[in-house]
Amino acid sequence: MNKNNRILKFTIGENDKKIIRKFLVQHKFSSSQLHNMKNKGGLIYVNHKQRHFNFKMKIGDQMLIILNTEEPSDLIEPMKGKIDVVYEDSYLLVVNKPPGIASLPAKAKDSQTMANLVKAYLIEKNENSSIHLVTRLDRNTSGLMVFAKTSYAHSLLDQILHTEDFQKYYLAMVYGQIDPKEGLIDLPIGIDPIAFYMRNIDHDNGKPSKTIYETLETYPNASLLKLKLLTGRTHQIRVHVNAIGHPIIGDDMYSGKVDTRMNRQALHCYQLNIVHPVTKELLKLQAPLPEDMVMLMGVLRGEKNG
Structure with a gap:
């Protein structure tokens, strides 16, 4: 230990x-x-x-x-595999999640998730292997994910999660060009009444949801956006950009169209600015754009207006 x-x-x-x-x-x-x-x-x-x-x-x-020792949950099996550690100290672990892997196991225990990989990693280091997931990403979203190493560190991080002490930035490639080029999307998000696993804009029962966006680059038929989450709703960025008419490329769940150029939503959590809850040091953590989004960018730059 x-x-x-x-x-x-x-x-x-x-x-x-x-x-x-x-x-x-x-x-x-x-x-x-x-x-x-x-x-x-x-x-x-x-x-x-x-x-x-x-x-x-x-x-x-x-x-x-x-602090008391914690008993790890049996629900999460340790599974060995490669993880890309971006930052680690005795309180937290930040990893760069590849696309195509879930954050936490669903009911079935046999599929590999980030929680399984992190548990095996912590066991190998003889550390507390209870999983404390602070931020999660959708299966097909890539980028930075934060785990706390103890329940105390988890509660400290939870308390700053939606404040300026814990800033989350994403990069997304969306259809079309947004006017104005930057702004705030302030639309309440609720559960889709037809498909419970989807979310939609719900002015009656939705929870307040805010996303700041800024256009970093425009292409003939698309844009690269930098987005900052001010709230943490499920599928927030995907629902918000779709609501203003610019769905994420490859996000067939919300755009309603399959895109041969990208087999997942082009969405990546690329930067976290966290005021460390114990040391008070400002952590500026980044994860480079993954290969599939770099390739998509090249394709978008080369396209003619269509």
């Missing part, structure tokens, strides 16, 4: 709550984490002495928390 991602150190400051339980709540421990700390072997030391939740601390006290 890699010990360093289970140890947290704090010096008690003037504005910190002094009762241990209240301090932990103040520092974003969830109720389930408090329960696990208490009942599953977590330890708390104040000035090198073991203490319980009701202990009262003073300013300047040194607190050491050893």
Whole structure:
């Protein structure tokens, strides 16, 4: 077990709550984490002495928390395979997901997903192999995906997920040229009443959904867009660009047409700017455009107006 991602150190400051339980709540421990700390072997030391939740601390006290070990779920089988690690420390793991692989297993346990590969990777490193998926991507979307290494790191990341401290940028190739070239798509998204696995614009029951877009390059019949997610709805970018009349090339589910130039939606999560929830360092992480989208770009540049 890699010990360093289970140890947290704090010096008690003037504005910190002094009762241990209240301090932990103040520092974003969830109720389930408090329960696990208490009942599953977590330890708390104040000035090198073991203490319980009701202990009262003073300013300047040194607190050491050893998080409980986590029992990995049996639902996710470890499966060995290559993963492209973009960033890793003792709190989080960011990988570049290829197209054509799901983020998490569905009911059937036998197909390989990113969660299975990451679990095998963590086991090989003797780390906590509980899977904490922070961001997921559709099977046919490529790019950066974030896993947390402990439930505490997961809850810290969850709390900044839809804020400016966790910025998600995508590149997409869409049909046509958008006017204006940049803007905000602010349309509520709900579940499609006919096909439950699809989403649509639903002004009555949809959830607020916002995507900022900017045109980076125009081609005779298409555009390369940079998109920033302000909310995190299922299929958000795909639904939003389709709603304004510019579906993603290759996204036959929403465009309604099969495109021989691309056998998946041309959508890639290429950049994450994350303020690290523990170190407060700004992580600027990137994943280059995958080969199939680079080839599509070449095709689009070479086409005549049609």
